[in-house]
Amino acid sequence: MKTETLDRLRSRISGIDAMPAIPIILRPLLRCLDQPAEQIDVNRIVELVSYDKSIAAQCVRMANSALFGRSHPVESIRTAVLNLGMWRVRDLLFSNSLSQVIPANRWVVDPSVFWRHSLGCALVCRRFAEIIGYPDTEKAYLAGLLHDIGVLVNCMIVPNEFRATVEKAYREHIPMDEAEQATLGFTHSDSGRILAEAWKITPDLVQAIELHHEIGDPERGGPLVALVHLSDLLCRLRDLGYGYYEPRQIDFANEPGWLYLVMQFPNLAELDLARFTFTLDEYAKEVGELVSTVFAA
Amino acid sequence: MSNDSTMLKDEQLSVESLTDPVWIRIRDLIYQVSGIYQAENKFYLLVSRCSRRMKAVGARTPREYLEFLTARPNRDAEMRNLLNEITIGETCLFRSMPQIDALRKVVIPSLAEAKKKFSFTKLRFWSAGCSTGEEPYTLAMILLEETQTRLKGWTFEVIATDLNDRSIAKAQEGIYNDYAVRNVPPEFMKKYFTPVGSEFRVNDSVRSFISFNRLNMLDDSKMLFMRGIDTIFCCNVLIYFDGKSKTRTVEHFYNALLPNGHFFLGHSESLYGISKKFRLVHFPGTTAYWKPSESTPKAGAP
Ligand SMILES: C[S@@+](CC[C@H](N)C(=O)[O-])C[C@H]1O[C@@H](n2cnc3c(N)ncnc32)[C@H](O)[C@@H]1O
Numbered sequence: 001m002k003t004e005t006l007d008r009l010r011s012r013i014s015g016i017d018a019m020p021a022i023p024i025i026l027r028p029l030l031r032c033l034d035q036p037a038e039q040i041d042v043n044r045i046v047e048l049v050s051y052d053k054s055i056a057a058q059c060v061r062m063a064n065s066a067l068f069g070r071s072h073p074v075e076s077i078r079t080a081v082l083n084l085g086m087w088r089v090r091d092l093l094f095s096n097s098l099s100q101v102i103p104a105n106r107w108v109v110d111p112s113v114f115w116r117h118s119l120g121c122a123l124v125c126r127r128f129a130e131i132i133g134y135p136d137t138e139k140a141y142l143a144g145l146l147h148d149i150g151v152l153v154n155c156m157i158v159p160n161e162f163r164a165t166v167e168k169a170y171r172e173h174i175p176m177d178e179a180e181q182a183t184l185g186f187t188h189s190d191s192g193r194i195l196a197e198a199w200k201i202t203p204d205l206v207q208a209i210e211l212h213h214e215i216g217d218p219e220r221g222g223p224l225v226a227l228v229h230l231s232d233l234l235c236r237l238r239d240l241g242y243g244y245y246e247p248r249q250i251d252f253a254n255e256p257g258w259l260y261l262v263m264q265f266p267n268l269a270e271l272d273l274a275r276f277t278f279t280l281d282e283y284a285k286e287v288g289e290l291v292s293t294v295f296a297a
Numbered sequence: 298m299s300n301d302s303t304m305l306k307d308e309q310l311s312v313e314s315l316t317d318p319v320w321i322r323i324r325d326l327i328y329q330v331s332g333i334y335q336a337e338n339k340f341y342l343l344v345s346r347c348s349r350r351m352k353a354v355g356a357r358t359p360r361e362y363l364e365f366l367t368a369r370p371n372r373d374a375e376m377r378n379l380l381n382e383i384t385i386g387e388t389c390l391f392r393s394m395p396q397i398d399a400l401r402k403v404v405i406p407s408l409a410e411a412k413k414k415f416s417f418t419k420l421r422f423w424s425a426g427c428s429t430g431e432e433p434y435t436l437a438m439i440l441l442e443e444t445q446t447r448l449k450g451w452t453f454e455v456i457a458t459d460l461n462d463r464s465i466a467k468a469q470e471g472i473y474n475d476y477a478v479r480n481v482p483p484e485f486m487k488k489y490f491t492p493v494g495s496e497f498r499v500n501d502s503v504r505s506f507i508s509f510n511r512l513n514m515l516d517d518s519k520m521l522f523m524r525g526i527d528t529i530f531c532c533n534v535l536i537y538f539d540g541k542s543k544t545r546t547v548e549h550f551y552n553a554l555l556p557n558g559h560f561f562l563g564h565s566e567s568l569y570g571i572s573k574k575f576r577l578v579h580f581p582g583t584t585a586y587w588k589p590s591e592s593t594p595k596a597g598a599p
């Protein structure tokens with residue numbers, strides 16, 4: 001995007017007091033999780049969960065849900081956290097805190113569809129990273145989770161125009177960013193980047209948000225951008241998208257992001273991509289469970 | 298589906314037995330042998346199908362059954378039986394909506410676009426291993442619909458082949474019960490079927506576009522004659538072949554297709570490790586294989 005347009009967008013966003021604020025628990029959560037899995041402090045997580053009554057209730061509800069089929073009901077937050085495992089609690093914390101970023105009545109897209117896509121993308125991105133041997137799998141997860149955060153910004157700053165954008169995308173079966181470019185003159189990548197910068201999120205994540213549709217020269221964004229770009233595509237092709245049909249044929253082996261990753265991580269060339277794709281349907285169930293826990297009344 | 302869930306109750310399969318890690322090994326074995334993938338969220342299907350076979354052979358636990366599939370003398374026969382169990386009763390008209398959508402919304406429009414440049418206005422589809430005809434009739438109805446709307450002035454043919462004479466004969470009859478037509482959209486039902494008693498017969502307007510033939514895919518001399526095809530469907534057939542035969546058959550399919558042609562397998566079947574000539578392509582909700590044209594840049598795997 002042109003700097004000039006970006007500057008205009010930036011001043012427009014900062015001029016509005018509707019700019020989404022960073023959720024309180026997000027920063028400590030990010031800090032707490034920014035370390036190897038085995039070093040994550042359970043007590044700290046339990047503490048974070050306990051901050052927020054609704055999150056605590058969700059953890060307990062999920063630990064008692066059919067997916068985990070306990071015979072004894074789980075009551076304490078600590079037991080719930082231990083039963084669910086660190087990753088699921090983290091997923092819950094993120095999706096809950098991020099879904100409070102904008103008030104319930106400001107959503108232009110269905111929030112559960114949005115979180116399905118974001119969480120799906122996070123899981124796929126992490127799995128992808130593991131498979132190819134990208135070292136920072138947690139960063140991959142976060143990049144997937146946050147990549148479309150600009151959609152939230154759009155809901156806040158240009159609600160009416162964005163409603164028309166979403167309707168256009170659904171009606172014409174075109175990608176969201178294409179519809180945004182046509183109706184708004186900027187995309188959720190642009191607005192997402194501005195929000196991420198305002199939230200002081202690490203630069204590599206900001207870049208993943210900014211470039212996930214227009215990856216351009218893959219060298220610029222590096223593997224993280226390529227990972228998010230491909231995971232987003234896969235999710236949209238596999239029932240973890242925005243809930244409308246995008247008629248297209250994707251030859252992943254010919255995607256610039258893929259070609260770039262193959263050069264960096266040669267074992268990607270040996271990946272059984274068909275099988276990888278089939279396993280995504282397994283995530284859909286996990287993600288569905290999580291999202292319905294967060295959005296259950 | 299409802300059959301399967303009653304099945305589960307009958308067999309007293311608890312959550313415990315569904316999560317037995319041996320199922321993962323059985324799933325991986327099936328994938329390795331046949332290329333059919335059973336996602337974990339559909340494990341109840343895998344389990345119910347295996348449990349029928351377990352009853353038949355007298356295996357008491359998944360682990361014991363795995364032994365029947367790997368270590369016993371007639372393990373190949375048992376794998377065949379299991380594959381039959383897995384693919385049986387799946388067949389119906391309009392079986393896979395993601396495949397049908399991919400055809401109507403992506404494949405056919407782009408085929409037409411490319412062919413028009415050379416003033417070709419005919420499409421040729423091949424349903425290989427068509428069994429009792431559900432697939433070729435589905436394809437013919439879709440193509441008929443297209444040639445009446447977006448592709449006015451175009452013609453098409455569907456070649457339907459199978460090894461089994463009895464299946465071919467049944468396919469030619471084109472009479473299906475209400476279970477087999479349960480997925481057919483109402484407007485297609487009205488347009489292309491005539492009720493006969495409690496069943497439904499495909500109208501002659503559809504049949505006239507299909508030629509039914511007996512063809513053994515392992516017969517190289519016959520396969521060599523198949524040429525100039527735009528799109529091939531071959532669902533749940535290669536699963537029975539050994540590795541070499543798979544590779545050879547897929548090679549024939551490759552040669553039969555025109556450049557830019559598509560090759561569809563069963564909904565969660567893969568060609569991994571069988572052929573590197575085709576390119577895996579993704580459509581919403583489904584995958585297929587694609588024959589690149591000469592001008593397509595070569596890419597890495599897959
Ligand atoms: C499981 S059925 C699949 C039928 C259908 N394509 C479907 O997906 O429901 C397998 C079919 O492959 C056919 N078949 C098996 N071996 C074959 C061969 N060597 N040549 C041609 N057809 C074969 C069988 O006769 C049978 O109709």
Ligand SMILES: [Fe+2]
Binds near residue numbers: 147212213232
């Ligand atoms: Fe996006």
Ligand SMILES: [Fe+2]
Binds near residue numbers: 117121147148232
């Ligand atoms: Fe996205």
